[in-house]
Amino acid sequence: MKRLLALALVIVMAVSLLTACGTAKKAEESTGQSSQQASDQQKPAESKKWKIATVVKDASNPWFVRMEQGVKKFASDTGLEAFMKGPSKADAALQVQVIEDLIAQGVDALCVVPVSPEALEPVLKKAMDKGIVVVTHEASNQQNTMYDIEAFDNNAYGAFIMDNLAKAMNYEGKYVTMVGLLTMKSHNEWADAGIARQKEKYPKMELVPEQKIESEDNQEVAYERAKEIMKKYPDLKGIMGTSSKDAPGAAKAIEEMGKIGKVFTAGSSLVSVAGKFLESGSLSTITFWDPADAGYAMNALAKLILEGKKDQIKDGLNLGVKGYENLKLKGKVLVGEGWVAVTKENMKDYNF
Known part of the structure; x- marks a missing residue:
């Protein structure tokens, strides 16, 4: 009888041990699965290879050819798929079509210079x-954008151009003033x-009593219209450019x-475009x-927005680029310095 009781006890203990081991194994598996799920959930958003398209006014304009270098550097630095697109001329309807095509391609973000x-x-x-992140540049009045980013305060920059023109004109x-387009x-x-x-x-x-002259963001048009205005006003002394x-x-x-x-003339441009005119003295100063x-x-x-880090977008934001290390936030416009x-004297310092 005692032997039977002992045997029964051994069997019960063995069953209990097996059950415990199975439970422990299941718990371990469950814990492992939960840990893996938690790990997956905690993976940073940047692990995804975002597709970011920059859309400019005119892809052939030397200004935006230079901009593409920055986009390519960003792609190289981050490993993300970042690229630039734009119409063959500064035309709003053509730019809309470029953006439509990119939406259809399923990009994650659009960086637009309208x-x-x-x-x-x-x-x-x-x-x-459609959930696409939209960021703009040179469009402080854009409504359908998450943020607009400006290299500087536009009013301060316009005043700076005038200061340079005024100095050339001996005050x-x-x-007259010239713009790419009135829009x-x-x-x-x-x-x-x-x-x-x-x-x-x-x-x-x-200021002569003229509406702002439109150059259509085209150097030959600017040339023709400058000739026209100088013929109309023989005593004209200055032309302020913006494009x-x-x-x-x-x-x-x-x-x-x-x-x-x-x-005299002064305005925004690049040395690659305006250098020969600085050399000749026909252009006093370019700003950019x-x-x-x-x-x-x-x-x-x-x-930053794609990564879900909008809380970092505030005064003092540093995007790691010269002039954009201490941005000021005004509404949804970020302003740099x-x-x-x-001028002719320092143009060799800027080889683009």
């Missing part, structure tokens, strides 16, 4: 409604700020008409921010 912020509102809304005489927000803000600066600081200067094509086009007209030293840095900064901002002034 030809016309107003014309792009519907297509950018469509992109945002007196008649002048280009930043160009018009710079022109308006330049006019305001003249009225505030340079009373001996006079990167305005001042070089005006400078070419100044050279051709034999007015070097009599008519490095479009490569702007391209990089837009993409870095889009990446990125402009430079280039």
